[in-house]
Amino acid sequence: MATTELPLPALPEAHHEEPGGIVDYLTTVDHKKIGILYIFTAFAVFLAGGVLALVVRWELASPGLQAMGENTYNQVFTMHGTLMIFLFAAQVTTGLGNYLVPLQIGAADVAFPRANAMSYWLYLFGVLIVVSSFFVAGGPAAVAWTAYAPLSTREYFQGTGMDLWIIGLAVVGVAGILGAVNLVTTIFRMRMPGMTMFRMPLFTWGVLVNQLLILFAFPALTVVFALLFLERNFGAQFFDPTYGGSPILFQHIFWFFGHPEVYIIILPIFGIINEVIPVFSRKPLFGYRAMVFAFFGIAALSFGVWAHHMFATGLVYLPYFSIMSLLIAVPTGIKVFNWIGTMWRGSITLSTAMLMSLGFIVVFLIGGITGIFLASPPIDFAVNDTYYVVAHFHYIMVGGLLYGMFAGFYFWFPKFTGRLLSERLGRWHFATFFIGFNLTFFFQFLVGLDGMPRRIADYEIERWTSANVLSTVGAFLTGVSVLIFIWNFWVSIRRGKRAGDDPWEGNSLEWVTSSPPPSHNFHHLPEVHSERPAFDYRHRGDPELAPVKTDPERDPDRG
Amino acid sequence: MLVAAGCTPQSVTEEGRAVYGLYNLFLYIAAVVFVVVSGLVIWSVIRYRRRDDELPKQTHGNNRLELTWTLIPTVIVLVLFVFTMQAQNKVLDQSGDADVNITATAFQWSWRFAYEGTGAEVVGSPESIPEMVVPVGQTIRVKLLSADVVHSFYVPQTLFKRQAIPGTENLFDLTFEKTGLFHGQCTQFCGLQHPDMVFRVRVVSQGEYQSWLAAETRRGAAGQPGT
Amino acid sequence: MTDEAGVLLRVSGFGIVAGVIYWFVSDFEALGAISLLLLGFGPGFAGLILIQEQRHRGGTRESRADAMRRFAGIPPQDPPGPKDLAAEDLGVLPLPTIWPLAASMGVAVLFTGLIYGLWLVILGLGLLVYATWGWLAAVNRENRYGRLQADTEAPSPQSGPTSDPRPYPDPGPPSGP
Ligand SMILES: [Cu+2]
């Protein structure tokens, strides 16, 4: 019951002198520091992408062109999508995974610490290359984040910005594959004794499946970028029908990556929710195995549904992709119901992390349900490429990803820093975010049904204005909520309440070690007999809660 | 979500009516699911708030329950799939000859509508919005082409769209049930002036259509395509 | 079969089955079928390798934690014991190094060179080769010194992760700083 007072031995002296400050971070091979670097870089990208989103909303607040010309607008929304999807969403969870996975499986580090550092630096350089396109002649790419050929070929879009875009994302792709090899190997090979696969925390499971998806999906992205780059710079003709090429080829390969990418983004978030809800309901996760199988069901199906992004092409076999897409609702439904099952008859504390998780369930539900609409080809014919789709995937991406990410931040911040984020500011953050977010995107469903296409700087139909104004107001409110979070971070990291090792009565191994953990993670590890080693350890000796008897010879308390 | 129901545009084509019905079916089921699930979430949060330090019963799962909530969504999804296929067959049905054949060509950044078998042709530009004139109650078969990049033909009130892909001929049927002037727009981002790729569909009576076609054919023969 | 191999083989099975079904129902659309089949074969390979490796070792897979423990002369614990030696105490955590940063910079410059010209490609390649060289030298040095205390030396020479028979020879002049 009491927050853990583990009888830990004193810290041994570090074996080597750590260089301090910036050099420390430039040369680090510690998965925790690399995780922090990932998170900070991704968050910076998120802020930049968020500012671009506000620019978009500003332009759309009324019909006509007021803030900027069409070209600038096209660049702005292209880079908004690029930054958010390619450079933020997958990497922020990779950062969390980097920090937490070795802790959760009781390892001292990842399998290949130096390669781990390399994947981070590749990611950073990829980001810098993409961002540098803002400063070349002609500016950044303006072809939407999907960069459909032939629009993105040299014939229709000149300028180095597009090439920098391709190259930067290719480098990020290499980083992703390298990082995935590393994390998968870590999870397969570095688990402590007793930590079987089916005792791993669900966050680790989420990261495992997510990294497997990266491993299988990113090569498709690399391929499509390679083809595009060859077409742009070396005269190849893959997408030009007059030379026997095929524009539809681009869409196929792109979405073979593109749909799994959605789950690359969302699976670790499921993992976070799976960690947070049991802790704040003070019950074990309901249906652990079903949750794991749901991960795999979603991941497998995600590779069979890419062409639901291409229903409107008229060139894909509709029933196959429709039923596969509809079926994703089943494992996703299992997850949602199991979360409710976890809370049922629990003892629920509404901390900010828990509020964010509940917010996640609600908005993700809306995103998921509208996804079912889009899996039906006739409905997709009606709403594809309109604001309906924009609203749908922002409910998944912004709703799903950001609520989960913030839940994770509030949950693990004390582990990362030794201090708690302010719960009072956290509640403000949640309230403004929840209202602002729904205001922004709910009305986009309506204006989308009414036929407003996405990716337009200007619209001639007056009745779309009111929804767009509400959307813009909501977007700025969401911006305020992010500022509140940053303020919370700023204040709490200096003067936040001391957290102790285990402020939430956590279940997984990271709550056993100190906050922040030592460079080699653990001085001492409890036995692992279930999927809740920290819980068992906290209740050791209690025959009802921790039935497995600890061998007295080996019990550190008595030894 | 219920608000959304009111805003689904009423379809003006025969094909679109099938989509409209399907959308509403999805919407009703979705609304029920949403209310039930979010109701359960809110209920458990209110009912099971932490009151004391006692640990609740540590249940790990319940196979029968989990099986139930695997099967129910599966059944719902299969039902939706069946209705989807029915609607889809109506929307994509191209059996029988069409009454009017139009070749619609998308280009950066407007549209060309050529009436097959006549010399009539309408060409637009970003500055002048082209109008596709069609007769009410007859089957219009559109052959969709692209002259450069990928575009998309979309008239919101038909509840239908189709991509115009270079090197590909895309055929679809529209049967308008109402006369009127309808807004249409490219929905696939196609470069700088994509938002200006607007067109109109003017649905007119049979007689009006014939006289329009005749005038347009004469103009086409004289080498001055209308706009 | 270990859980790990099971995961990979199931992904593989899904890819192959989905690929074959897709091939038929999509009226022999090749690109999607090939992508799905590749998805099937990739993890399948990895899974088979894991199984093969497990056979090779005579049925029990040794985790790296176990290997570390054995290396340190502590018997593998099953049922697991409460006390786990931290990896750093065993000296297997690598030292901080600048080479991953340098190598990434090389890759980034090399890729950017594809846009701006051959000279940049060569520059990037040079940096990458130099960084790789420095990286390997650093790894080599750490492996030889082992960062180990003598008292945690493995009981039998062939059992540790470093089976170099020379205990702590002079590493020689390493290339790179
Ligand atoms: Cu998708």
Ligand SMILES: [Cu+2]
């Ligand atoms: Cu367009």
